[in-house]
Amino acid sequence: MTALDTPTLTAAYGEPDGVHDEMKSADGSVRAVWRELAERMDRLGGAGLGRRWAQGQRMIQDNGVTYNVYGDPRGTDRPWQLDPVPLVLGAEEWRGIEAGLVQRARLLNAVCADLYGPQTLLHEDRLPAELILGHPGFLRPCRHLPVRDGRYLTFYAADLARSPDGRWWVLSDRAQAPSGAGYALENRLVVSRSLAGVFRDCRVQRHAQFFARWRQTLRAMSPRVGENPRIVLLTPGPYNETYFEHAYLARYLGFNLVQGDDLTVRDNKVFLRTLGGLRRVDVVVRRLDDGFCDPLELRDESRIGVPGLVQAAWAGNVAIANALGTGVLETPGLMPFYPGLCRHLLGEEEKLSGIATWWCGQPKERDYVIEHLPELVIKPAYPGAPATGLGGVHIDAIFGDTLSPTQREEIAGLIHERPEAFAAQESVNISTAPVWHGGRLVPRHVMLRAYVAATDDGAGYAVMPGGLTRVSRSADSRVTSMQRGGGSKDTWVISDTPVSDFTLLAAGNGSPVPTAVTHDSFDLPSRVADNLYWLGRYTERGDGLARLLRAIAARLADAEGSDAGPELPALLETLDAVTLDAEARKKREKSKEPPPPAEARIRAAMSDPAVAFGLAPTLENARRLASVARDRVSLDIWRILSQLGRDHGLPEDDLGDALGVLDRVVTSLAAFTGLGTESMLRNQEWRFLDMGRRLERVAQGVAFVRCLVVRPRPGEGMVLEGLLEVMASAMSYRQRYLAVPAASPTLDMLLLDETNPRSVAYQLVQLDEHLEKLPRPGLPDGRRGEDQRLLLDMLTTLRLADAARLAAADDGEARDALSYLLMNLASQVPALSDAIARQFLSHNAPSTPLGGMFAPPALIDRPTEDDAAPAEEADAV
Numbered sequence: 001m002t003a004l005d006t007p008t009l010t011a012a013y014g015e016p017d018g019v020h021d022e023m024k025s026a027d028g029s030v031r032a033v034w035r036e037l038a039e040r041m042d043r044l045g046g047a048g049l050g051r052r053w054a055q056g057q058r059m060i061q062d063n064g065v066t067y068n069v070y071g072d073p074r075g076t077d078r079p080w081q082l083d084p085v086p087l088v089l090g091a092e093e094w095r096g097i098e099a100g101l102v103q104r105a106r107l108l109n110a111v112c113a114d115l116y117g118p119q120t121l122l123h124e125d126r127l128p129a130e131l132i133l134g135h136p137g138f139l140r141p142c143r144h145l146p147v148r149d150g151r152y153l154t155f156y157a158a159d160l161a162r163s164p165d166g167r168w169w170v171l172s173d174r175a176q177a178p179s180g181a182g183y184a185l186e187n188r189l190v191v192s193r194s195l196a197g198v199f200r201d202c203r204v205q206r207h208a209q210f211f212a213r214w215r216q217t218l219r220a221m222s223p224r225v226g227e228n229p230r231i232v233l234l235t236p237g238p239y240n241e242t243y244f245e246h247a248y249l250a251r252y253l254g255f256n257l258v259q260g261d262d263l264t265v266r267d268n269k270v271f272l273r274t275l276g277g278l279r280r281v282d283v284v285v286r287r288l289d290d291g292f293c294d295p296l297e298l299r300d301e302s303r304i305g306v307p308g309l310v311q312a313a314w315a316g317n318v319a320i321a322n323a324l325g326t327g328v329l330e331t332p333g334l335m336p337f338y339p340g341l342c343r344h345l346l347g348e349e350e351k352l353s354g355i356a357t358w359w360c361g362q363p364k365e366r367d368y369v370i371e372h373l374p375e376l377v378i379k380p381a382y383p384g385a386p387a388t389g390l391g392g393v394h395i396d397a398i399f400g401d402t403l404s405p406t407q408r409e410e411i412a413g414l415i416h417e418r419p420e421a422f423a424a425q426e427s428v429n430i431s432t433a434p435v436w437h438g439g440r441l442v443p444r445h446v447m448l449r450a451y452v453a454a455t456d457d458g459a460g461y462a463v464m465p466g467g468l469t470r471v472s473r474s475a476d477s478r479v480t481s482m483q484r485g486g487g488s489k490d491t492w493v494i495s496d497t498p499v500s501d502f503t504l505l506a507a508g509n510g511s512p513v514p515t516a517v518t519h520d521s522f523d524l525p526s527r528v529a530d531n532l533y534w535l536g537r538y539t540e541r542g543d544g545l546a547r548l549l550r551a552i553a554a555r556l557a558d559a560e561g562s563d564a565g566p567e568l569p570a571l572l573e574t575l576d577a578v579t580l581d582a583e584a585r586k587k588r589e590k591s592k593e594p595p596p597p598a599e600a601r602i603r604a605a606m607s608d609p610a611v612a613f614g615l616a617p618t619l620e621n622a623r624r625l626a627s628v629a630r631d632r633v634s635l636d637i638w639r640i641l642s643q644l645g646r647d648h649g650l651p652e653d654d655l656g657d658a659l660g661v662l663d664r665v666v667t668s669l670a671a672f673t674g675l676g677t678e679s680m681l682r683n684q685e686w687r688f689l690d691m692g693r694r695l696e697r698v699a700q701g702v703a704f705v706r707c708l709v710v711r712p713r714p715g716e717g718m719v720l721e722g723l724l725e726v727m728a729s730a731m732s733y734r735q736r737y738l739a740v741p742a743a744s745p746t747l748d749m750l751l752l753d754e755t756n757p758r759s760v761a762y763q764l765v766q767l768d769e770h771l772e773k774l775p776r777p778g779l780p781d782g783r784r785g786e787d788q789r790l791l792l793d794m795l796t797t798l799r800l801a802d803a804a805r806l807a808a809a810d811d812g813e814a815r816d817a818l819s820y821l822l823m824n825l826a827s828q829v830p831a832l833s834d835a836i837a838r839q840f841l842s843h844n845a846p847s848t849p850l851g852g853m854f855a856p857p858a859l860i861d862r863p864t865e866d867d868a869a870p871a872e873e874a875d876a877v
Contacts, residue, residue, distance in 0.1 A: 008042040009049070013434055013441040020164050021443060022087060022433040033090035033494055040198045041085070046439050053084040053436060056194035062639045064627065065186050066244045080244075081487035082187055083435045084194060087446060087469040088202075091496040097160070097168060097450065098463045100352025105156045105452040105461045107338060108175060108329050110345045112152040116143050116325055126344060127337055130420055131361055135382055137176075137327035139290055141297045146316050147323045148221050154321040154454040155214065155285075156461075157181075161355075161447045162431035169355040169428070171447065175329040176322060177287045180468040181451050182245030185211075185252065187468070187490040203499050204492045205465035213462050214453035215253050221319040222282035229282035230523075232256040232263070232272060236288055236304045238628040246287050247630035255285065257631040262525040265308030268315035275524050275684050275840055276775045283319045284309070290327040293320075332423040333359035333381040355428060361420035369424040370412045373400040376424040378411060399427060435471055435487070445472040448491060466491035524684040530841040531629045532685055536692025538622035542644070543669040544700040545615050548575060548726045549602060550662040555722075556598050557655040566715030567722040572598055574707040579605045581612040602658055615665070619644045632685055640672045687770045691836070694763040694770075699829045701727060701760040705750060706822045709743065712809050720746045729758045743807035747818065751806070752798055760825070764795040774840065787835035794828050797821065 015021075015028040023034045030038045041049060065080040089097075114121050115138070121127045132138055157178035159171045188207060192199040222229035233255045235246040250257035256272065263281065264271050271278035284306075291299040297310035312318045335357040342350045358365040359381060369376060378398040403411065415422050432443035450467040454460070469489035552571045576585065576595070588595065595601065605614045626633055626641040633641075644665065673693070680686040708723045720741035724730040727750055737745055754761045771788050779785060784792065806818040 009044075009046060009441050010038045010042055010434075013443070016432070016443075018164070019429050019443075019445075020162050020166050020431040022162075022431055022446065033093075034088050036202050037086070037088055037198060037492075040195075040201070041441075049084065049436065050439060052194045056082070056084055056190045059190050059193065062642070063186070063190075063635065064244070064630070064638055064642050065183075065190075066627075067183075067241060080183065080186070082190060083471055083487050083489045084191060085434050085436055085441065086191055086490040086492040087433050087448065088492045088494060089466075090494055094465065094493045097352065100168075100350075101158060101450055101452050101463050102461045103342070103346065103348065103351050104158060104170065104173075104338075105153055105454075107342050107346060108156065108173060109151065109153045111334075111341060112175075112323070112326055112329055113147075113150050114345075115328060116145065116147075116152070116323075121341070126341065127334070128359075128361060131331070131333050131359060131381070132328065134420055135328050135331060137290060137325070137330065137382065139298065139325040139328075141310055142323075142325040145310070145313055145324065148223075148319050151217075151221070151454050152323040152326055153452075154217060154221070155181075156322075156452045157449050157467075158352075158452070159447055159449050160352075161428065163428045164431075168352065170335075170352055171355055171425070172332060173329055174449070176289055176327040178449075178451065179242045179245060179287070180449050181464070182248040182252070183242075183488065184451070184464070184466065184468040184491070186248060187488060188466075191490040199492075202492060203495045205495045206500060207464055207466065209500060210451075210453060210462055210464045211253065213455045213457070217454045217456045218283050218285060218319075218321060220456040221321065223316055223319060224280075224282055227282075230256070230272065230279060231283040231285060232258045232281050234258055234260070234263070234284050234286045234288055234293075234306070236292070238624075240287075242287075243627075244630065251631045256523065256525065258525060259527060260288075260304045260306050262527050263306045263309075265306065265312050268308075268312050268317055270306065270309065270312050270318045272523070273526050275526065275529060277777045279523060281318060283321060285321050290324050293324060298324075330383055331381050332357055332379050332383075332425060333361065333420075335423075335425075336365075356426040358424045359420075360415050360422040360424065366415060366419045369422070370415060373403070373408050373411065375427055376400045377427050378415075379423050379425065381421050381423045401427065433469075433471075433489070435489075443475060444487075445475075445477070446470065446489065465493040524688075526841050528629060528632055529684065529688040530837070531625050532632065533688040533692040533836070533841065535622060535625040535629060535633075536689040536694075537696040538618055538625060538692075539641075539669055539672055540693040540696035540700070542615060542618045542622055543666065543673075544697070544704075544726070545578065545605070545613075545618060546662050546665040546669070547728065548578070548704070549605060549615065550659060550666065551722055551725050552598070553602055553655050553658045553662065556602070557659065565718045566713060567719040568598070570708055570713055570719050571722050571726075572601060574704060575601060575605055577707050578703055579611050579613045584610075584612065599655065602655075606658065606661070619665070634675065634679060636679070637672060637675050640668050640675070644668055684774070687774065688840075691767060691770050694767045695829065695833060695836075697758070698760050698763045698767075698825070701750060701758075701763070702822050702825045702829065705747070706819075706826065709747065710815050710819045710822065711813065712743075712815070716743065717741050723750070727758050729756060732756060732758075743815075744803045747806050748803035751821075752801060752803060761795065761798045764791060764798065767791055768795060771836075776839070785835075785839055787832060787839050790828060790832045790835055794825060794832070797824065 010023070010030055013024065016024055016026060023030060023038065025031055044052065060080055060082060065082075067080050111121065111127075115127075115132060122129050122132060153175060155178055157174035157180065159174070160168050161171050162168050185207060192204075218231055219229050222231075231253075233246060233250040233253075235243060235257060237243065237259050240246070247257055249255075258272065262273055263284075264273060264278065266278065270281040270284065272281050286293060288304060292302040293305045294307060294309040295302045295305050296307045298305070309318070309320070310324065313320055313324065335354040336359055338354055339350050342348055358369050358376075360366040360369055361381070369378075378400060380396070398411065400408070400411075430445050430447060433446045434441040435444045437444075447470045448467050449470065451464040452461050453464070455462050469491045471487040471489055473486050548571065552568065552575060555565060555568050555571070572595075576588070580588070596604070604611050607616050608614060609617065611617075623641050623644055626638055630638065676686065676689055680689070704723060704726055708719055713719050717740040720743065721730065724733050724741060724746060729749055733741060733746065733749055736749070749756050749759060751760050753759045754765055756762055768788070768791055771785075771791060776785055801821060806815060806821065808815065808817065810816045
């Protein structure tokens with residue numbers, strides 16, 4: 001077959017087989033709205049599209065776009081699954097969808113307002129009371145709770161699918177804390193850059209104006225009129241499935257990303273705990289399910305909510321988006337009643353219908369469902385509630401045609417036993433769209449999650465032009481859940497008018513947003529300061545360990561036979577001291593066998609998980625802390641730290657491999673430090689990051705000098721040369737002294753010299769400047785805090801020390817004055833760290849003793865799965 005005979009990508013895609021295909025009509029021709037994209041893909045060809053998409057995948061990896069899945073063999077930080085071929089919709093078709101979504105948002109908002117208000121729908125039997133009052137998501141403490149302008153839904157999502165006849169149907173509603181909008185934004189960023197020319201030429205409608213209008217609505221919800229409102233996005237925490245999205249949206253919209261512990265309720269008002277004290281919060285955009293938001297009024301086992309939040313809302317002192325209690329709308333049991341409710345509440349016929357649904361709490365409907373089980377999809381009427389199960393497994397969605405006769409009987413028995421807990425929906429063979437797989441286009445089933453936001457301009461609601469398209473894992477699967485291996489697509493709505501160039505840098509009318517100039521940086525939550533502080537410590541710890549390993553590997557590579565210098569054994573002893581925990585060191589001391597070979601010790605310190613304080617766990621902790629603080633670190637900083645766990649692989653066969661890895665680690669960490677120094681505002685975020693680095697450098701300096709200098713060794717000049725190299729001061733020493741290193745000037749340069757940016761004294765001076773500029777509410781002016789007094793004691797000790805006396809070996813075997821000084825400093829470092837934590841940070845438990853020499857503390861207490869994954873988020877994307 002010649003190149004001319006090779007079918008194009010779209011021709012090789014084939015024809016639809018019994019389903020509605022989004023790209024091709026029944027006769028195999030490309031639909032009009034897809035033609036521009038199809039022609040451009042055909043011109044690119046398989047090789048061109050594959051090359052473009054390789055760039056897109058690198059972008060996803062570099063940006064750290066993840067979707068966390070518990071129990072996934074790829075770990076909790078699973079890369080986001082995105083297909084390069086977007087779902088394309090025409091402008092005219094989208095206008096119909098848009099009108100239907102706006103109407104549905106108005107309808108659901110009206111239903112919720114009635115259920116938490118007069119309940120006329122229940123009194124008039126327009127809704128069955130057992131469906132609502134038996135729903136765990138109906139929150140009785142929130143009935144008559146004040147809601148600004150009756151706006152229960154400020155952000156709503158509907159899952160849409162197209163049936164074989166080409167009609168769009170609503171499959172489910174997301175009304176508590178809809179997820180996925182941030183991923184839709186990231187999808188757009190990646191695909192529009194990978195297919196830049198195609199995106200521009202296809203006239204795709206943009207997302208920015210939608211988010212700007214939603215943000216303006218949230219600002220208008222503030223109970224404090226006339227003031228610049230403080231809006232926070234409340235997240236369950238970093239182990240939640242969609243934490244990346246929480247951080248992304250908070251950063252994109254300019255909100256504080258907070259966890260429950262960051263907020264406190266005082267005098268029926270919500271406050272953010274910050275370094276500058278408590279700051280009033282006006283609007284809480286929650287990403288927690290209703291019940292988890294307040295352990296006092298709602299679910300008392302929740303550890304991720306804010307005690308007293310409901311009471312503050314009752315007092316009218318905080319607005320919550322979406323309003324508490326909207327989870328009651330997420331039952332499929334309500335869908336059969338919406339057509340009648342739409343006519344009753346809005347005086348309109350439904351514009352966008354829900355898929356045929358039967359609630360089993362009604363006898364006739366129950367009997368129909370049991371009789372037609374093979375044709376239906378069985379769902380819990382109360383999603384997320386621990387009410388039903390099959391063989392002990394929680395029921396999510398069961399396709400009746402996949403059940404055996406025995407399983408059908410079992411399901412029928414469960415429905416008879418608790419009919420109100422089940423609903424059934426028509427099983428529809430939803431539409432397919434092309435995905436890029438194995439170098440060609442293949443069909444996969446798709447579902448569209450569309451987003452609707454309330455507006456404050458009288459329009460009521462606005463719809464995001466597009467949304468998050470989800471893709472089934474295989475051609476024979478109808479499940480599009482990301483948790484079950486599905487993927488995602490960008491969604492392009494083609495405009496029939498010029499595309500707006502609106503961005504979030506301008507207000508909705510195109511005029512600049514009035515912003516008060518401020519240099520106030522005390523809005524930093526204590527928890528975030530804590531994460532940045534330990535991020536600084538771990539990165540500096542990794543840098544020091546990598547430099548030590550590199551010095552050892554370089555000398556070992558240069559050594560021939562027994563020609564290794566006297567510094568090599570000393571450096572290896574230091575490596576053991578700083579990487580092995582107490583138990584491992586004790587075990588080695590008791591063993592009569594000689595230590596492992598030097599190469600084995602290097603490899604273990606680099607990659608063996610059994611080495612408690614090795615390089616791999618240190619860098620992984622740094623990367624994880626950066627992921628927790630995603631809304632606070634720049635994309636460039638994140639890329640550097642994420643590369644540490646990906647590109648700096650393990651050495652293969654020889655020391656040259658190890659040296660290459662270690663060079664890259666040192667270079668990357670130097671780039672991280674440089675970016676932090678040159679690109680971060682000199683605010684509290686930078687201070688805590690730098691304080692962590694400085695304190696860790698003190699710990700390292702004390703540890704290295706203590707191991708290598710307290711006991712004089714034969715050939716000490718070479719040992720000191722190795723120490724200067726590890727502490728990045730060898731060149732400075734040579735420039736100053738032009739001589740072989742001696743103990744006294746080396747100790748002066750590494751411990752006492754306040755002009756050497758690597759010396760212990762220099763770090764303490766910098767720490768003193770940081771502590772001086774941090775807020776200390778409640779402390780009288782001029783009074784030093786505990787942390788400052790400890791630091792002053794350490795700095796004074798060094799300033800009074802004499803290098804010659806420290807270098808003197810009193811008994812010829814040990815430098816007692818140096819040993820005493822270093823022991824003192826070693827005990828004061830953890831004490832200083834604890835004092836800083838007590839004064840400023842949220843995690844006040846004493847830090848772990850500096851293990852080897854600077855052992856890591858526990859990173860973060862991992863929450864239980866129940867706390868980390870509220871029900872809506874577990875079924876989020």
